[in-house]
Amino acid sequence: MPTLATHTTCTGCMGCLNACPKGAIEKKVYPDGHFGIRVLKDACVECGMCERVCPIVNGISYGCLKRPKHTFAAWAEDEIVRRRGATAGIFGALALKLIRDGGCVAGVVMEGLDCRYILTDRPEEIARMQGSKYTASQPEFIYKEITVELRKGRPVLFCGLPCHVAALLSYVPKQLQERLLMVDIICGGVSSPLLIKRYVEEKRDVASIESFRNKEEGWRPTGYRYNLKYITSEGKIVATADEGRNLVTDGFACELTDRLSCYNCRMAFPSRKSDMTIGDLWGDRDFPGQHRDGLSSVLIHSEKGMEFLKDAGIHIEPIDAEKALIPNSRIFNGRSIKRYFPERLWLARGLRNLKYPALMKIYAGDLRSAGVFWWPFAAYRLLSFRLAEFVRKWQNRRLLHEMNNE
Numbered sequence: 001m002p003t004l005a006t007h008t009t010c011t012g013c014m015g016c017l018n019a020c021p022k023g024a025i026e027k028k029v030y031p032d033g034h035f036g037i038r039v040l041k042d043a044c045v046e047c048g049m050c051e052r053v054c055p056i057v058n059g060i061s062y063g064c065l066k067r068p069k070h071t072f073a074a075w076a077e078d079e080i081v082r083r084r085g086a087t088a089g090i091f092g093a094l095a096l097k098l099i100r101d102g103g104c105v106a107g108v109v110m111e112g113l114d115c116r117y118i119l120t121d122r123p124e125e126i127a128r129m130q131g132s133k134y135t136a137s138q139p140e141f142i143y144k145e146i147t148v149e150l151r152k153g154r155p156v157l158f159c160g161l162p163c164h165v166a167a168l169l170s171y172v173p174k175q176l177q178e179r180l181l182m183v184d185i186i187c188g189g190v191s192s193p194l195l196i197k198r199y200v201e202e203k204r205d206v207a208s209i210e211s212f213r214n215k216e217e218g219w220r221p222t223g224y225r226y227n228l229k230y231i232t233s234e235g236k237i238v239a240t241a242d243e244g245r246n247l248v249t250d251g252f253a254c255e256l257t258d259r260l261s262c263y264n265c266r267m268a269f270p271s272r273k274s275d276m277t278i279g280d281l282w283g284d285r286d287f288p289g290q291h292r293d294g295l296s297s298v299l300i301h302s303e304k305g306m307e308f309l310k311d312a313g314i315h316i317e318p319i320d321a322e323k324a325l326i327p328n329s330r331i332f333n334g335r336s337i338k339r340y341f342p343e344r345l346w347l348a349r350g351l352r353n354l355k356y357p358a359l360m361k362i363y364a365g366d367l368r369s370a371g372v373f374w375w376p377f378a379a380y381r382l383l384s385f386r387l388a389e390f391v392r393k394w395q396n397r398r399l400l401h402e403m404n405n406e
């Protein structure tokens with residue numbers, strides 16, 4: 001039987017599922033709501049293909065503690081494309097260029113309440129892919145589909161989570177990678193899909209999630225106001241920003257339901273094997289005129305990435321790597337002690353057994369109007385989050401010091 005990643009280390013990338021020639025691997029759901037895999041003993045012929053593709057088992061070194069080749073502040077020149085993006089529409093501009101060049105694009109869409117990758121060469125599909133979906137995405141057989149297109153000689157852009165890019169790199173044969181443009185996002189971790197399930201049970205009439213955050217009230221370099229929007233069965237769009245906190249986006253922000261692998265992410269490096277990394281340029285003070293419509297940070301890791309960026313209708317301004325790295329430490333520090341918090345250790349039980357108001361307090365930090373009974377918990381929450389922040393800052397300083405001494 002193959003030895004694959006464990007519950008603690010598995011990223012749910014589904015590289016093994018794509019690699020198995022016998023269909024001997026199937027997707028399963030862990031009690032905490034995250035996706036994993038199961039090997040079907042009777043169908044397995046012990047060929048070892050899955051172990052070769054699993055980025056955790058094959059030990060792929062996804063990056064290193066070196067400055068990226070180039071770092072830019074950037075935004076899409078097309079206003080509509082820029083506005084649709086969670087940050088500044090960099091993905092949208094790259095995708096539309098690749099389709100104009102005759103290629104296809106793999107990205108994530110919401111299909112009802114499921115978040116999954118699709119592959120397309122239709123420009124009208126790109127708008128659906130734009131915007132961050134703050135939940136675990138399902139790659140299914142996307143690496144296989146991409147390889148089919150690459151074999152036909154078509155260029156492909158893949159934009160997604162770093163751990164999914166690592167699986168793609170392990171799956172696609174080296175000789176086909178020349179036409180593959182790999183863009184990963186700065187990733188702070190993915191929350192449990194059970195947050196959406198419990199939210200929908202509470203609200204009842206939620207057919208699909210329209211968006212998790214948008215820029216109707218502008219983008220700010222100091223952080224983000226989420227605005228969850230959902231579609232009812234009658235097609236009505238409901239915005240929830242004025243309703244206070246919600247389990248989906250505030251649950252994501254609290255980082256207490258992340259995949260176990262996200263608390264020790266092996267893909268968080270300033271220099272990576274992808275061609276380019278995109279995220280928010282938090283903390284910016286140099287481009288105040290660009291904040292309203294969103295400002296991206298773009299880290300370039302390869303010449304291919306640089307060539308493609310130059311020609312994609314994206315305005316770029318070179319910046320020091322530190323400007324992108326220091327305020328956005330998930331780029332280079334994938335660790336968090338929240339993994340050991342009791343809320344995370346008891347997550348599976350909590351998500352199944354707690355009533356919605358208690359879930360909101362514990363997993364979405366909705367403690368502002370909590371009664372006396374909750375005060376000890378509120379004090380614990382304050383102290384535990386401060387501790388996590390303190391440890392993180394200490395780790396960041398150490399990692400940046402190491403990077404500077406490289």
Ligand SMILES: Cc1cc2nc3c(=O)[nH]c(=O)nc-3n(C[C@H](O)[C@H](O)[C@H](O)COP(=O)(O)OP(=O)(O)OC[C@H]3O[C@@H](n4cnc5c(N)ncnc54)[C@H](O)[C@@H]3O)c2cc1C
Nearest residue numbers: 085086087088089090091107108130131133137188279280
């Ligand atoms: C779960 C998650 C955590 C993030 N954490 C951070 C962070 O800590 N710091 C930071 O600076 N930025 C973070 N981002 C990235 C940020 O939200 C924007 O996605 C990024 O800046 C790109 O913006 P854009 O406007 O160029 O592209 P967009 O139009 O927003 O699209 C970006 C791409 O992300 C893909 N995508 C969206 N949701 C998912 C998903 N769930 N799984 C896989 N791919 C997805 C889309 O398919 C699209 O290809 C995170 C994104 C996600 C999805």
Ligand code: SF4
Nearest residue numbers: 020044045047048050
């Ligand atoms: S060892 Fe081969 S047959 Fe068995 S699960 Fe892995 S890829 Fe499939």
Ligand code: SF4
Nearest residue numbers: 010011013014016054
């Ligand atoms: S290939 Fe991905 S899904 Fe499969 S075991 Fe490894 S990490 Fe988990």
Ligand code: SF4
Nearest residue numbers: 162163187189262265
């Ligand atoms: S934090 Fe790391 S392991 Fe978790 S989803 Fe992001 S890239 Fe994957």
